[in-house]
Amino acid sequence: MTKDFSVLKKNLKKDFSGLKEVKVALLGDTATQFLVQGIRATGFDYGFDLQIYEADFNQIEQEVFDPSSNLYAYQPDVVIIFKSSHKLLSQYNKLSANKYNNLAGNELMTIESLITQITKRINSNIIFFNYPEINDSVFGNYANKSATSFLYQLRKLNYELMNLAIKYPNFHLLDISALQSQLSKSVLFHPSVYINSDMVLSIAGLPYVAARTLDLIGAMYGKFIKCVVLDLDNTLWGGIIGDDGLENIQLGSLGIGKAFTEFQYWLKKLKNRGIILTVCSKNTEHVAKEPFERHPDMVLHLDDIAVFVANWDNKADNIHLIQKTLNIGFDSMVFLDDNPFERNLVKESIPQLCVPELPEDPAEYLEYLYTLNLFETVSVSAEDAERTKQYQIEAQRTAIQQSFVNEDDYLKSLNMLSLVEPFNKFNTPRVAQLTQRSNQFNLRTIRYNEAEVEALTQSHTAFTFSFTLEDKFGDNGLICVIILKKEDEDTLFIDTWCMSCRVLKRKMEHFTLNTIVDCARLKGFAYIKGEYLPTAKNAMVKDHYANLGFEQCNGHWLLNISQYQNKDCFIKNKN
Amino acid sequence: MEKSEVLEKLNVIFKDTLENDDLCINYATTAKDVDEWDSLNHIQLVVDIEKSFNIRFKSTEIHSWNNVGEMIDSIMAKTQ
Numbered sequence: 001m002t003k004d005f006s007v008l009k010k011n012l013k014k015d016f017s018g019l020k021e022v023k024v025a026l027l028g029d030t031a032t033q034f035l036v037q038g039i040r041a042t043g044f045d046y047g048f049d050l051q052i053y054e055a056d057f058n059q060i061e062q063e064v065f066d067p068s069s070n071l072y073a074y075q076p077d078v079v080i081i082f083k084s085s086h087k088l089l090s091q092y093n094k095l096s097a098n099k100y101n102n103l104a105g106n107e108l109m110t111i112e113s114l115i116t117q118i119t120k121r122i123n124s125n126i127i128f129f130n131y132p133e134i135n136d137s138v139f140g141n142y143a144n145k146s147a148t149s150f151l152y153q154l155r156k157l158n159y160e161l162m163n164l165a166i167k168y169p170n171f172h173l174l175d176i177s178a179l180q181s182q183l184s185k186s187v188l189f190h191p192s193v194y195i196n197s198d199m200v201l202s203i204a205g206l207p208y209v210a211a212r213t214l215d216l217i218g219a220m221y222g223k224f225i226k227c228v229v230l231d232l233d234n235t236l237w238g239g240i241i242g243d244d245g246l247e248n249i250q251l252g253s254l255g256i257g258k259a260f261t262e263f264q265y266w267l268k269k270l271k272n273r274g275i276i277l278t279v280c281s282k283n284t285e286h287v288a289k290e291p292f293e294r295h296p297d298m299v300l301h302l303d304d305i306a307v308f309v310a311n312w313d314n315k316a317d318n319i320h321l322i323q324k325t326l327n328i329g330f331d332s333m334v335f336l337d338d339n340p341f342e343r344n345l346v347k348e349s350i351p352q353l354c355v356p357e358l359p360e361d362p363a364e365y366l367e368y369l370y371t372l373n374l375f376e377t378v379s380v381s382a383e384d385a386e387r388t389k390q391y392q393i394e395a396q397r398t399a400i401q402q403s404f405v406n407e408d409d410y411l412k413s414l415n416m417l418s419l420v421e422p423f424n425k426f427n428t429p430r431v432a433q434l435t436q437r438s439n440q441f442n443l444r445t446i447r448y449n450e451a452e453v454e455a456l457t458q459s460h461t462a463f464t465f466s467f468t469l470e471d472k473f474g475d476n477g478l479i480c481v482i483i484l485k486k487e488d489e490d491t492l493f494i495d496t497w498c499m500s501c502r503v504l505k506r507k508m509e510h511f512t513l514n515t516i517v518d519c520a521r522l523k524g525f526a527y528i529k530g531e532y533l534p535t536a537k538n539a540m541v542k543d544h545y546a547n548l549g550f551e552q553c554n555g556h557w558l559l560n561i562s563q564y565q566n567k568d569c570f571i572k573n574k575n
Numbered sequence: 576m577e578k579s580e581v582l583e584k585l586n587v588i589f590k591d592t593l594e595n596d597d598l599c600i601n602y603a604t605t606a607k608d609v610d611e612w613d614s615l616n617h618i619q620l621v622v623d624i625e626k627s628f629n630i631r632f633k634s635t636e637i638h639s640w641n642n643v644g645e646m647i648d649s650i651m652a653k654t655q
Contacts, residue, residue: 006592006623013594033615192634193618203622 002207003045005034011041019049020221025076025124026052027060029087031198038210039080046214046223057198064114067121078125078217079118083111084200085131085154092150100148104156112164115171123452125220125378126171127213130158132180132188169432169450172378174212182371183208215376221447222439225354225374226328228270229319231337232281232288232310236260236300238362242287252297259362264299266366271304274384275375276326276391278307280318280335282342285310306391315342316349326391327501329439329537334374338362379450381430383477393474394502408570411507414471417574418508420515423464428453430478431466438498439537443530443544446496448483461486462495463519467512469503469571479503480512484519492516492525497544510567513548517564530557576654581647584627592616592623602644628654 024039026032036054043050053074055063060081063071071079092103111128118126135143136150143149158177165173180188183205190202201209218224233240237260238250250257271277277300281288288310292302302308307325309318315337323330330352337343338358347355359368397414404410423431428450435448448456456462467480480503483496494516499508520528530545532538545557548567552558582602590598593611606612612620621637624630624646630653640646 006619010594034619190622192632192637193622195634196637197615197618199618203619204626 002211005038005203005206008041008207008210009037011044012037014044016044016049019044019047021049021051022078022217022221023074023076024050024052024078024080024217025055025063025071025074026080026082027055027063027071028082028084029058029060030082030084030200031057032082034199034203034206035082035201035209038206039213042207042210042214043217046218048214048217048221050217060114061110064117072121075122076124078127078220079122080127080129080213081114082129083131085134086194086200088131088154088157089134089136089150092153097148100150100153103150103153104160107157108160108164111161115164115168119168119170119451123449123455124170125449126168127174127216128161128171129174129176129209130161132177132185169379169429169454170452172216174209174216176209176212179205179208179212212373215373216378219376219378220436220449222436222445224332224376225275225334226332226437227276227278227306227322227326227334228267229278229280229322229333229335230267231335231339231342232279232283232291234338234362235336235358236264237291237295237298241291242283246290246295249291249295251291251295256362257297259365261297261299263362263365266369268299268304270375271300271388272385273375273380274387276306276388277304278322278326279305279309280315280322281310282312282315283310284312303392304388306388307395314345316346319346319350319353325395327440327504336369379429379433379436381433383430386477390474390476390502396473397471407505411570414473414506414570416469416471416506416571418470418511418571419468419574421466421575423453423457423466425454427466427478428457431464431481434478434481434498434500435496438500439535440501440540441504442496442498442535442538443494443541444496444533445498445535445538446483448496456483463492463523465512465515465519467508467515468574469506469508470574476500476502480508482512482516484516486523486525487529490526492520492523492528494528494530497530506571507567507569508571509544509548510569511571514566514569517559517561517566520561526561528559528561530559531555532557576651578647578651581650581654582643585624585643585647585650588623588627589620592620600643602642602647604643605641624650630654 026036032054036052040050040052053076055071063069092100095103115126131154133154139146139149143151146152161173165171188202188205189200193199193202230236238256239248241249251260267277289302291298292300307322309321319335323333330350334354335346336356336358343355346353356369356372358365401410421427432448432450432453456464463484465482466478468478469476479500481496481498485493485495487493516528530550532542532545534542550557550559586600589600590596593609593616595611598609606617621632625632628650630650632649636649640649
């Protein structure tokens with residue numbers, strides 16, 4: 001999947017217009033010209049027009065600590081900091097022997113002050129490359145036993161960086177050290193190029209580093225995989241359930257069965273971290289479900305699967321069905337199937353879908369999938385783990401709904417409750433995540449990271465609301481985020497209105513608007529102003545404000561609240 | 576491989592790496608003769624040549640050539 005650098009570079013001459021623009025600053029302590037080209041070129045393939053400011057060579061501290069630097073004048077959305085292991089090593093080399101064991105600690109203090117300085121001055125995400133290992137072999141294996149060895153200091157630094165990443169929500173690590181383990185050092189590092197040009201990344205390794213960088217930037221802007229669509233026969237287990245029967249499919253600790261079992265454990269971990277698992281299989285439904293219900297070595301069970309589709313129809317049609325049920329974009333789904341014919345058919349019919357070319361040998365599935373880094377994310381919230389359950393409950397609701405003739409009767413029967421709260425430290429991760437993930441029901445698609453969400457809670461001119469929604473079937477968790485900003489004495493502007501598509505058609509919009517109007521009245525505003533900024537994905541809400549009774553006015557939407565009457569809805573306030 | 580064959584293969588690499596389809600190099604060509612051939616692209620050329628001929632240059636060689644002919648001599652010494 002990763003292109004050669006010379007092929008990648010041809011992207012630079014392509015037409016970037018219409019792609020999502022993101023301002024990036026790259027600060028490095030080695031020569032970064034090719035890295036800049038690689039990142040911009042890779043951005044094209046990810047749908048981004050990255051405008052990259054490349055700081056002068058080895059000016060990281062100067063740029064960050066000088067408030068009048070070009071970095072701050074540029075106001076980047078993303079700051080990439082690339083400090084190299086080689087520069088770290090030369091720093092170590094120059095220390096007197098009794099200072100060796102201070103290297104990691106000192107470097108960490110510098111890095112933390114870089115983070116706090118940047119965060120103080122601009123609202124941006126920071127991507128920091130961790131340190132690929134250089135074993136200078138001065139101590140042999142004893143390096144692991146001596147705090148003064150370079151290897152010990154480097155590993156300590158990498159470990160402590162993870163703690164920094166936990167501490168600062170807008171600070172993200174790009175794990176170039178793990179990438180080096182995957183590719184090997186001889187691929188990622190080219191000694192003669194380093195000596196002649198001071199570039200520490202080989203040309204062969206650049207496309208990989210650039211791809212990982214874009215994985216992160218993509219996740220910051222809502223591009224990531226949310227759902228796995230799984231084939232069954234020879235993908236989840238060895239053999240064909242319909243032909244071989246329950247006793248003869250391969251699973252468990254023997255032979256090739258081990259490969260499938262380990263693959264299922266991996267899927268289970270994905271599910272636990274919030275990736276939705278679905279099944280799309282050419283099978284008779286009850287036959288396909290049998291292993292899930294009865295095979296002792298199955299790791300995955302039916303309650304791990306949000307949508308289970310087994311029939312003899314075309315797989316592309318079935319994936320359309322799954323997509324419709326979950327209400328997510330095809331570009332946030334990945335399809336895993338051992339059969340190249342099915343993969344091609346699906347790929348041709350749904351080009352946005354990610355369809356990895358699984359190796360022929362099931363023993364290689366996992367190693368191959370690991371290298372793809374399919375499941376990037378910049379935030380994880382407690383609710384993620386509950387997601388599969390929520391989609392299953394949604395399927396139950398749909399079934400009940402069909403028994404009601406009248407929509408309102410159905411909504412009434414749900415006994416819906418919503419907890420309305422301003423942003424606080426408990427809901428901050430989920431609020432940030434919702435602004436980053438909602439693509440469809442999102443009026444202006446402004447993304448907020450956790451630090452920015454926190455900043456809003458301190459603001460005197462911004463009012464924030466988060467909404468949960470629960471009903472008799474279960475709790476959907478936090479599903480709607482509103483950010484209001486005072487525009488002038490009379491007008492309150494809806495900066496952000498985004499909602500999870502899980503709760504469409506519940507009149508949640510009515511409940512939300514009632515809440516906004518209450519707030520506006522309380523604070524003495526006369527008008528509420530809304531805006532719709534179209535994207536490739538949010539056509540669903542193009543008439544949102546018109547439907548709610550706002551009047552069009554100079555490209556905006558205005559609601560005069562003196563005439564507003566509370567909209568009907570069947571949701572009660574839980575507070 | 577004959578010297579002329581190496582030149583021909585090299586010309587393809589130069590065109591591709593420097594993204595100039597009209598480029599026609601000869602033994603006497605130097606970096607000054609080709610607009611796109613700056614010190615940065617030189618590194619990429621070196622790496623692309625290494626890959627294409629399956630060789631590795633020594634660090635000291637990379638900046639030792641005075642013209643394409645000397646570059647070819649280096650390549651030929653490694654592919655004999």
